[in-house]
Amino acid sequence: MKQVTDQLQRPIRDLRISVIDQCNFRCSYCMPAEVFGEDYRFLPFNELLSYDEIVRLAEIFAELGTEKIRITGGEPLMRRNLDELIARLKRIEGINDVAVTTNAVFLTKQAEKLKAAGLDRVNVSLDAIEDDVFKRINGRHVKTLPVLKGIEAARKAGLPIKINMVVKKGMNEDQILPMARYFKQTGDTLRFIEFMDVGNHNGWNMDTVVSKKEIIDRINEEMPLEAADANYFGEVASRYRYKDGSGEIGIISSVTDAFCGSCTRVRLSADGKLYTCLFASAGHDIKRLIRNNYSDHQLLLELVKIWTGRKDRYSEERNKTGKQREKIEMSYIGG
Ligand code: SAM
Ligand code: SF4
Ligand code: SF4
Numbered sequence: 001m002k003q004v005t006d007q008l009q010r011p012i013r014d015l016r017i018s019v020i021d022q023c024n025f026r027c028s029y030c031m032p033a034e035v036f037g038e039d040y041r042f043l044p045f046n047e048l049l050s051y052d053e054i055v056r057l058a059e060i061f062a063e064l065g066t067e068k069i070r071i072t073g074g075e076p077l078m079r080r081n082l083d084e085l086i087a088r089l090k091r092i093e094g095i096n097d098v099a100v101t102t103n104a105v106f107l108t109k110q111a112e113k114l115k116a117a118g119l120d121r122v123n124v125s126l127d128a129i130e131d132d133v134f135k136r137i138n139g140r141h142v143k144t145l146p147v148l149k150g151i152e153a154a155r156k157a158g159l160p161i162k163i164n165m166v167v168k169k170g171m172n173e174d175q176i177l178p179m180a181r182y183f184k185q186t187g188d189t190l191r192f193i194e195f196m197d198v199g200n201h202n203g204w205n206m207d208t209v210v211s212k213k214e215i216i217d218r219i220n221e222e223m224p225l226e227a228a229d230a231n232y233f234g235e236v237a238s239r240y241r242y243k244d245g246s247g248e249i250g251i252i253s254s255v256t257d258a259f260c261g262s263c264t265r266v267r268l269s270a271d272g273k274l275y276t277c278l279f280a281s282a283g284h285d286i287k288r289l290i291r292n293n294y295s296d297h298q299l300l301l302e303l304v305k306i307w308t309g310r311k312d313r314y315s316e317e318r319n320k321t322g323k324q325r326e327k328i329e330m331s332y333i334g335g
Contacts, residue, residue: 021269030329097121173210
């Protein structure tokens with residue numbers, strides 16, 4: 001099949017699949033406990049895409065040029081038998097990279113199994129290294145130790161690891177240096193993510209963003225950095241190496257330095273809606289088509305129609321016009 005591109009000539013390279021909307025954490029900027037409380041109604045099991053449905057869609061995306069898959073959530077390791085899904089995704093022709101984004105707590109039990117299933121790498125989200133700050137952020141009073149143990153388990157299993165830290169003013173900017181020091185010494189790449197205006201409940205405004213420049217300046221002052229080249233076209237993080245040769249950091253600057261021009265990502269929510277942008281207000285209901293007995297060919301034509309019509313570039317537009325709109329939640333679409 002010929003490579004499909006959207007209205008801005010961007011191919012579909014990366015498929016992000018949310019496998020569950022539930023999570024063991026209540027991070028204040030993602031699933032605040034006041035909103036996602038006891039009586040919050042998560043998706044019932046039969047509304048989630050089954051593994052058969054996910055694999056079928058992934059095969060069609062691979063035909064359209066997709067090479068990478070990232071499994072996310074909610075907390076993806078809360079979906080039963082995730083290793084089975086990973087093994088099946090790894091067998092798809094054309095898919096050469098399958099990764100998981102996780103808060104790492106369940107990696108202690110699952111890392112070996114996931115590696116054995118063929119998982120290529122993990123991204124671990126950790127927003128602070130000091131317990132007091134971390135406990136406040138994750139909304140469940142969890143200390144950093146279970147996360148650090150999860151990271152250790154992934155390392156032992158032989159999984160490459162990157163650490164992602166969302167930086168939000170007033171929440172954890174005092175953790176930039178302690179986190180950089182800690183992961184410089186372990187040798188894991190730490191990537192700082194500018195706090196984004198995804199979802200409708202996290203109280204985002206421009207004043208809460210700690211910019212890429214500010215983050216680099218702070219680290220550079222203590223641990224000198226130099227810019228490094230991107231590893232591949234469309235890499236979301238800008239890379240910086242420590243001048244003393246002890247590894248690197250990354251910055252994902254979706255707010256102050258948007259990268260929509262090279263955005264080759266498509267997102268599938270846990271209940272089978274397809275989003276062509278992280279900031280979309282509505283998705284395309286693919287589960288309905290699957291459950292209405294669409295053939296593979298009909299599904300493929302539908303996906304081609306959606307992608308070829310795509311002209312999303314929300315972050316670039318936000319920077320020009322300051323425009324805001326109603327959006328889906330990050331825990332639903334998975335980042
Ligand atoms: N639970 C898993 C985890 O935390 O890694 C996977 C899902 S989580 C929604 C994926 C990533 O999105 C996490 O790294 C999280 O920090 C990030 N995230 C959530 N809300 C965000 C926001 N408003 N701005 C930037 N990143 C955000
Ligand atoms: Fe859960 Fe991840 Fe959202 Fe935190 S960022 S609440 S761990 S889904
Ligand atoms: Fe891609 Fe939308 Fe983010 Fe731009 S704003 S990089 S189009 S997901």
